[in-house]
Amino acid sequence: MTTQYDIIVIGGGPGGYVAAIRAAQLGLKTAVVEREHLGGICLNWGCIPTKALLRSAEIYHYMSHAKDYGLVAEKIGFDAAAIVQRSRGVSGRLNGGIGMLMKKNKIDVIWGEASIAKPGEVVVSEPKKPAVQPQTPPPKGTLGAGTYQAKHIIVATGARPRALPGIEPDGKLIWTYFEAMKPEAMPKSILVMGSGAIGIEFASFYRTMGAEVTVVEVLPQILPVEDAEIAAHARKRFEKQGIKILTGAKVTKVAKGANSITATIDDGKATQEITAERLISAVGVVGNIENLGLEKLGVKIDRGTVVTDGSGRTNVPGIYAIGDVAGPPMLAHKAEHEGVICVETIKGLHTHPMDKLKIPGCTYCHPQIASVGLTEAKAKEQGIEVRIGRFPFVGNGKAIALGEPEGLVKTIFDKKTGQLLGAHLVGAEVTELIQGFVIAMNLETTEEELIHAVFPHPTLSETMHESVLDAYGRVIHI
The missing domain is CATH 3.50.50.60 (FAD/NAD(P)-binding domain)
Known part of the structure; x- marks a missing residue:
């Protein structure tokens, strides 16, 4: 296998592996350096396994409230070890899938810890044993320690939990x-x-x-x-x-x-x-910027993360950064999109810098929370005159049928132009609803298009429509 690449990505998390796949699609010879596990924190210890745990909790909640649905469930309990085992199994399945994607796209995986000796050169050493999380064995066919060259180096090393002095995690208590x-x-x-x-x-x-x-x-x-x-x-x-x-x-x-x-x-x-x-x-979390050689090379760092220009470029030519290590919002989908923008910029395609106001955030608690764009307070801080729409889940037939009548959709519009500035939701399945508002904002939709869109009945999505109607004095079901 070659040691000369067009692109080397340091880190195989959501930002890193997606950037590598996009690079391969564009015909660029690509490698990913990974020290712990393909898929990064998100797939192995974050987004995915927590959702598996929360799904178990959700099912347990419904079993505990079976009577509310006309059902009978007796001697309800749980097996903590089995819940954890299911969560770890979900992660393991997806981890293997990332390895297959690397192989499918002819992306070399280099197993080890990377540092940038100089622009264009990455030195990989044997991986050190992680302090907390277990290390995944390297996939078959991976490369190891050595020196590798690349015209472009993308840092996608992610972040780790922040520790407060005197309250450092000990793994036990x-x-x-x-x-x-x-x-x-x-x-x-x-x-x-x-x-x-x-x-x-x-x-x-x-x-x-x-x-x-x-x-x-x-x-x-x-x-x-x-x-x-x-x-x-x-x-x-x-x-x-x-x-x-x-x-x-x-x-x-x-x-x-x-x-x-x-x-x-x-x-x-x-x-x-x-x-x-x-x-x-x-x-909170802090970016993994240490031991990469970044400061020695003069790469600009601010508050523990790498400074970029919105397209992944740092102040040092040939070195880029994406994902959590490139600053907030520290979200997997932000990292993925940032990786695509970065690679397409390298290839010379026409790209748009990341617009962080159009990145949705989701919290998968009960009730779920999802949002995109400006909050009401932020809009008013910017001196924007706004129209606010609200619609409670209690006015929605599907929510009542689901036994989930407690929730709220809030929309924020520019009063002068009708531009959708932000949307904020709390309630059942709102993490699945938010993308509708994300698409609307990316299309620069105004209230007129949203008001005239036909939403299917009965669905939770009707709460979105009614919230828009409420902002313009046209709400129907409250």
Whole structure:
């Protein structure tokens, strides 16, 4: 196999492997360097396995509420080991699929840890054993340690959990998402530090499985990136489920016991202590920028991530960055699209820089949350005069038939032009609905097109239509 390539991608996660496939489609000789597992954190320890866990929790929830649907279910229980095994099996199946895609597209996989010696040259060493997650054996036919050349080098090394001083994860009592995803037994109580998507998803999972859950958030609002109205709606639902939420508060100290932690929490007015079997640290992630040779080469770094121009280019010719390592939003679908833009830019195709306002965000708790574009507060901060539409799920026939009448769709329009600026949803299956608004925003749709579109009945998607109608005084079913 050759050691000379058009493109070498460092990192085989969603951004990296998609960039490699697009490069191969465009006729570029391509290799991917990976040190742990193809598919990256998303496929192996993030997006996919957490959704498998949450699906088990969802089924358990419905079984526990069978009476609400005229059904009888007795002696309901769960097998924690089997739930984890199913989740790991889903990841394993997809991990193998990525290897097959590499082979199908004639992309070389180089197993090891990469550093950039100079523009155009990547040195790969034997992979070190990861500190937390197990290492996947290298696929058959992979290359190993050595020096490789490429005209273009794409850094797609992802991110890792952020650790707060004095509250560092230990793998036993203080967990990151790695440990939270594979508990040996379901803890009876959990303290979740951070209320972003990761924290809230685990809070939702463990509460559904019966744990006492407390969420601590330093900011005044849970789900800080979401529209305040949607976050408030979600908070009420979480608290109704029994999740205790402390906002405007922070964990200042953690004392460890034999099989529990006691956290000191300060809300600026008083302190309190909460004891739980486990603490999940979900206070964000930091880019994997170390030991790549980036700073030595003069690649610009800002707040722990690589600075790019919107098309993946760094300030050093021939070196690019995509995905989490290139900054927020740290989402797999952002990384994938960014990878395509980067490769097509390298090939010389006409591309558009990434528009981060059109990247949807989804949180797969119960209820689900999904959003795209500006929040109401952000739109008003920009001095935009807006029209706001709202429609509750209780006015939707399909939602009531599903037994999911609690939810809300909120749409934000520019009052002068009718441009759709943002959409924010909370409720059943909204992570599947949001793409309709994403497409509308990409097509620069105004309220007129959305109002005249015919939505099928009975579907949850009708709530989207009614929210638009409400923004213009035409709502029907409330």
